[in-house]
Amino acid sequence: MNGYIERQKSANEFSLTDLPLRPDLRGRVPYGAPQIDAPVRLNTNENPYPPPSTLVEAMVSAVRSSTGELHRYPDRNATELRADLAAYLGHGLTAGHIWAANGSNEVLQQIMQAFGGLGRSAMGFDPSYSVHAIIAATSATEWISGARDDDFRLDPDKAVAAIEELRPDIVLLTSPNNPTGEVLDLEVIERLAAAATGMVVVDEAYFEFTRPGTPSALSLLASNPRLIVTRTLSKAFGMAGTRLGYLAAHPAVIEAMELVRLPYHLSAVTQAMARVALAHRDEVLSTVEAVCAERDATAAWLRGIGLEVLDSDANFLLFGRLPDRHAVWERLLWRGVLIREVGPPGWLRVTIGTAKEMATFRAELEDVLWSCVREAHGRLGGTSTVPAVSPLA
Structure with a gap:
């Protein structure tokens, strides 16, 4: 009985590190974008329109x-x-x-x-x-x-x-x-x-x-x-x-x-x-034009508030340069907008969604950037108000 109990205890404590895994795979983590059930999901470059x-x-x-x-x-x-x-x-x-x-x-x-x-x-x-x-x-x-x-x-x-x-x-x-x-x-x-x-x-x-x-x-x-x-x-x-x-x-x-x-x-x-x-490809691909139009409009808006945006021929945009991109990503998620923290430090990627989803993204991102500006302003000993201009312009 004691031997059985000891074997069960060992099995319960068994983990990946105890397996004869290939040495070159040790320490690695599985790939995958966060799968979070946010109201607005703009992180995995999917077409935002469901099949007709x-x-x-x-x-x-x-x-x-x-x-x-x-x-x-x-x-x-x-x-x-x-x-x-x-x-x-x-x-x-x-x-x-x-x-x-x-x-x-x-x-x-x-x-x-x-x-x-x-x-x-x-x-x-x-x-x-x-x-x-x-x-x-x-x-x-x-x-x-x-x-x-x-x-x-x-x-x-x-x-x-x-x-x-x-x-x-x-x-x-x-x-x-x-x-x-x-x-x-x-x-x-x-x-x-x-x-x-x-x-x-x-x-x-x-x-x-x-x-x-x-x-x-x-x-x-x-x-x-x-x-x-x-x-x-x-x-x-x-x-x-x-x-x-x-x-x-x-x-x-x-x-x-x-x-x-x-x-x-x-x-x-x-x-x-x-x-x-x-x-049915003609019908299925009919949404591409709308996605591309929204992409270009979003790029113009991001540049308008003072952010850098790379020219894109895909259904996403990489924008920056953000002093603390994780804070921006996290605060957007708190507001129900999930984008992707990927790419070079200081940059974030947003998948182009529907017009309604992108309107939500713009509103929430601007609010997040303003909150970051206010906090930075306060840490520097400024007043509680900031000028009514674009947050990064």
Whole structure:
């Protein structure tokens, strides 16, 4: 009995540190934006508009049709979905150029599994999408952080020099970049691809939010067999809960993905819902214009009250420079507005929501900034009142 009690006590005190975890994973914390049920959630770059009722009805019908075959495994290679994705992208692509998985993060993970791994390296240019480095770490791929300029833009000459010197096996570019919103010129992508000896991945998760006429890296695929362009239905399509990401590349890259994918990784329900969304894409993407208009109006307003704002071609804005960004983030949350404390110190990122949500954001942010000014004024021994001007102007 005493031995049983001792074993139970040991089991109750058991923790992650007692497991034979890979040494390189020790001390890490899981990735994830705060999931807080705030009245106004502007922190994860989702499309703020729910699927239209016609799409919902079509999806329900498609899922109902697929349930009769749920006792069977789904199409392992998602052939019909990949054909639909190719038709959506254009550029002469076929199903043989497309690969799909559970969100673009799984696509990126499969890229790392195929072309990274022990003894290999991946390079990105920070600040950028932090999950790139996390996926590299979990796939035992060395992560190399390349630098951006003081304005957070990518300097092509410095980037080429870094690639030629360090010779990473994978170069990760993000366009529009998260969290800055910068779009890379095609000439820059071509230069970096020419300098690279391995694979070059252009993450275009937010491409549908770019300004009209913005060219996609898809146009470079025909002449660059080691180039990969990743996309998602989570952002502009408003399908974050569906989990569908995909890539376009040379057919040889698709063969590589088949080597590392899990059997039947993409469910029949996911495939059916994604195909319906693509069939209704004109209706689904009709909200993009409203989001972009709200983005530009919000950027102008933030600059009007004295904040710095980076030009963005995505559905978010990075703004600063704030002496205490955590205090601003926290006070906004107290007021029911959740944005993202991410990126360089002194900066915050806000996802563009509906007109009503952004009106609330503006009102609450201005009030928060005023309260910070009053407190600072008081600490400096000033009077209890401050001039009636913009808080940071």
